[in-house]
Amino acid sequence: MIRTKKQTRPDLMRRIISNVLTFAALTLCAVTVALWIWSYGDVRSLLSDGRFDGDRAWRNYYLVAYRGQLAFELEQISYLRQPTTAPTNRWSAEDAVELYTLALRGFPFHGPLGFHFLRNEGTSAAGSARLTRLGLPLWAVLVVLALPVLIRCGRLLRRYRQRHQKPGCCRKCGYNLTGNVSGRCPECGLET
Numbered sequence: 411m412i413r414t415k416k417q418t419r420p421d422l423m424r425r426i427i428s429n430v431l432t433f434a435a436l437t438l439c440a441v442t443v444a445l446w447i448w449s450y451g452d453v454r455s456l457l458s459d460g461r462f463d464g465d466r467a468w469r470n471y472y473l474v475a476y477r478g479q480l481a482f483e484l485e486q487i488s489y490l491r492q493p494t495t496a497p498t499n500r501w502s503a504e505d506a507v508e509l510y511t512l513a514l515r516g517f518p519f520h521g522p523l524g525f526h527f528l529r530n531e532g533t534s535a536a537g538s539a540r541l542t543r544l545g546l547p548l549w550a551v552l553v554v555l556a557l558p559v560l561i562r563c564g565r566l567l568r569r570y571r572q573r574h575q576k577p578g579c580c581r582k583c584g585y586n587l588t589g590n591v592s593g594r595c596p597e598c599g600l601e602t
């Protein structure tokens with residue numbers, strides 16, 4: 411194919427943006443694969459944040475990776491009584507641990523194909539705790555990220571084929587069709 415049209419500025423911009431996005435998606439694919447491998451072991455905490463939610467309540471947010479899943483967790487703890495106050499830690503570690511283990515108990519990372527949503531509540535003498543978790547399988551994350559990369563690769567391959575196509579030859583297999591009147595490639599059967 412002979413290129414007669416000069417590449418315009420918007421075309422060039424679109425191609426640059428497309429290349430950058432493809433590269434970003436490819437990088438994220440690699441990160442996801444690494445995370446997937448790394449997730450087999452202990453619960454891997456990627457991000458966590460916590461803050462007071464009223465006087466006797468505490469909220470913790472976690473982003474964790476565990477056994478091929480990426481999960482967002484919200485932990486809500488309410489204390490019935492004022493726990494023994496330490497200068498650096500408002501609540502005693504004992505209470506927090508007690509409530510946290512209570513909330514986590516019987517909370518497996520199970521779900522159809524790795525998707526899951528679970529909520530568990532528990533109470534103890536110290537108060538109550540609730541854990542909400544939304545889990546996504548990393549394979550699904552990988553599929554979403556790989557899709558634009560595969561589409562781009564398909565386009566590049568098609569363009570490469572178009573450029574290297576010889577006139578009078580089959581589009582699919584390159585067989586010379588000079589003098590062929592059947593309208594069908596004798597080599598691969600493609601209609602010409």
Ligand SMILES: [Zn+2]
Pocket residue numbers: 580581582583584585595596597598599600
């Ligand atoms: Zn052919």
